[in-house]
Every structure is written in structure tokens, then in C-alpha cells.
Amino acid sequence: MNEKTLRALVEAGAIRRVRIIADGCRFHMEADTANATVIAQTGKGTPKTWGTLDAAARWMRALGIGSAQLDVSRWSPGQRRLAL
Template sequence: MNEKTLRALVEAGAVKRVRIIGDGARFHVEADTPNATVVAMTAKGAPRTWGTLDASARWVRALGIGTAQLDVSRWQPGQRGLRV
């Protein structure tokens, strides 16, 4: 789900929970809505990722969300990311 649609869901009160998930060397954001769990996506349709926790948290806060869960069970801080 792109940022514009996710922002509209937040404003409508349809987002129940947000998680910042560490996976490998990157972080991505998932949001629970009444119908499904959605992943924040780029305009091109790829999952939106961040290299640092604070960058992903700032993005979540800019959406208007004050509380998010953090899942670092698959996060590998020393792992090198792939260059695309």
C-alpha cells in the first residue's frame, strides 16, 4: 500500500496497529487494518525500506501515528545490504 493510501487510512482511523520490522539489514513497516495486514510500498510497487530504525520511525510519525511495535527478531545489524 502506498503512502498516500496509508495516510488516508490513518486519518480515517482504520489502522489498528503499526509494526516496524527489522529484516536483514533493513526495516519495513506493516499496518493492520480491519481487513488485512498491509506493507508500506513504493510508487513502483516494491516494499518501502529504510536503513535505520530512526528513519523508519520518523516516517511512521509523519503519517500521524504515535505508537508502533518493533520486531527485531530477524534484524541483523552487521549484515551488508545488497546494492541494487
């Protein structure tokens, strides 16, 4: 789900829960709506990722999201990102 659609869902109060998930050395965001779990995506349709937790939190705060759960069970800060 792109930023524009996600912002509209936040403004409509349709987001029930938000999670920041660490995977390797990157973070991404998942949001639960009434019908599904969606992942924040870039304009190209790939998952939007951040290299730092504060960057992810700033982006979410700019959308109007004030709280989120944090999952760092798969976090490896020293892991290098794979070039795909």
C-alpha cells in the first residue's frame, strides 16, 4: 500500500494496529485494517524499508500514526543487505 492510500486510511481511522518489523538490518512497516494486513510500499510497489528505527518512526509520525509495536526478533544490525 503506497503512502497516499495509507495516509487516507489513517485519516479515516481505518488502521487498527501498526508494527515496525526488523528483518536483517532493515525495518519495514505493517498495518492492520479490518480486512487485511498491509505493508507500506514505495511507488514502484516494493516494500518501503528504512535503515534506522528513527527514520521509520519519523515517517510514520508524519502520516499521523502515534503508536506502534516493535518486533526486533529477526534484527541483525551487522548484517549486510543483499543486492537483488
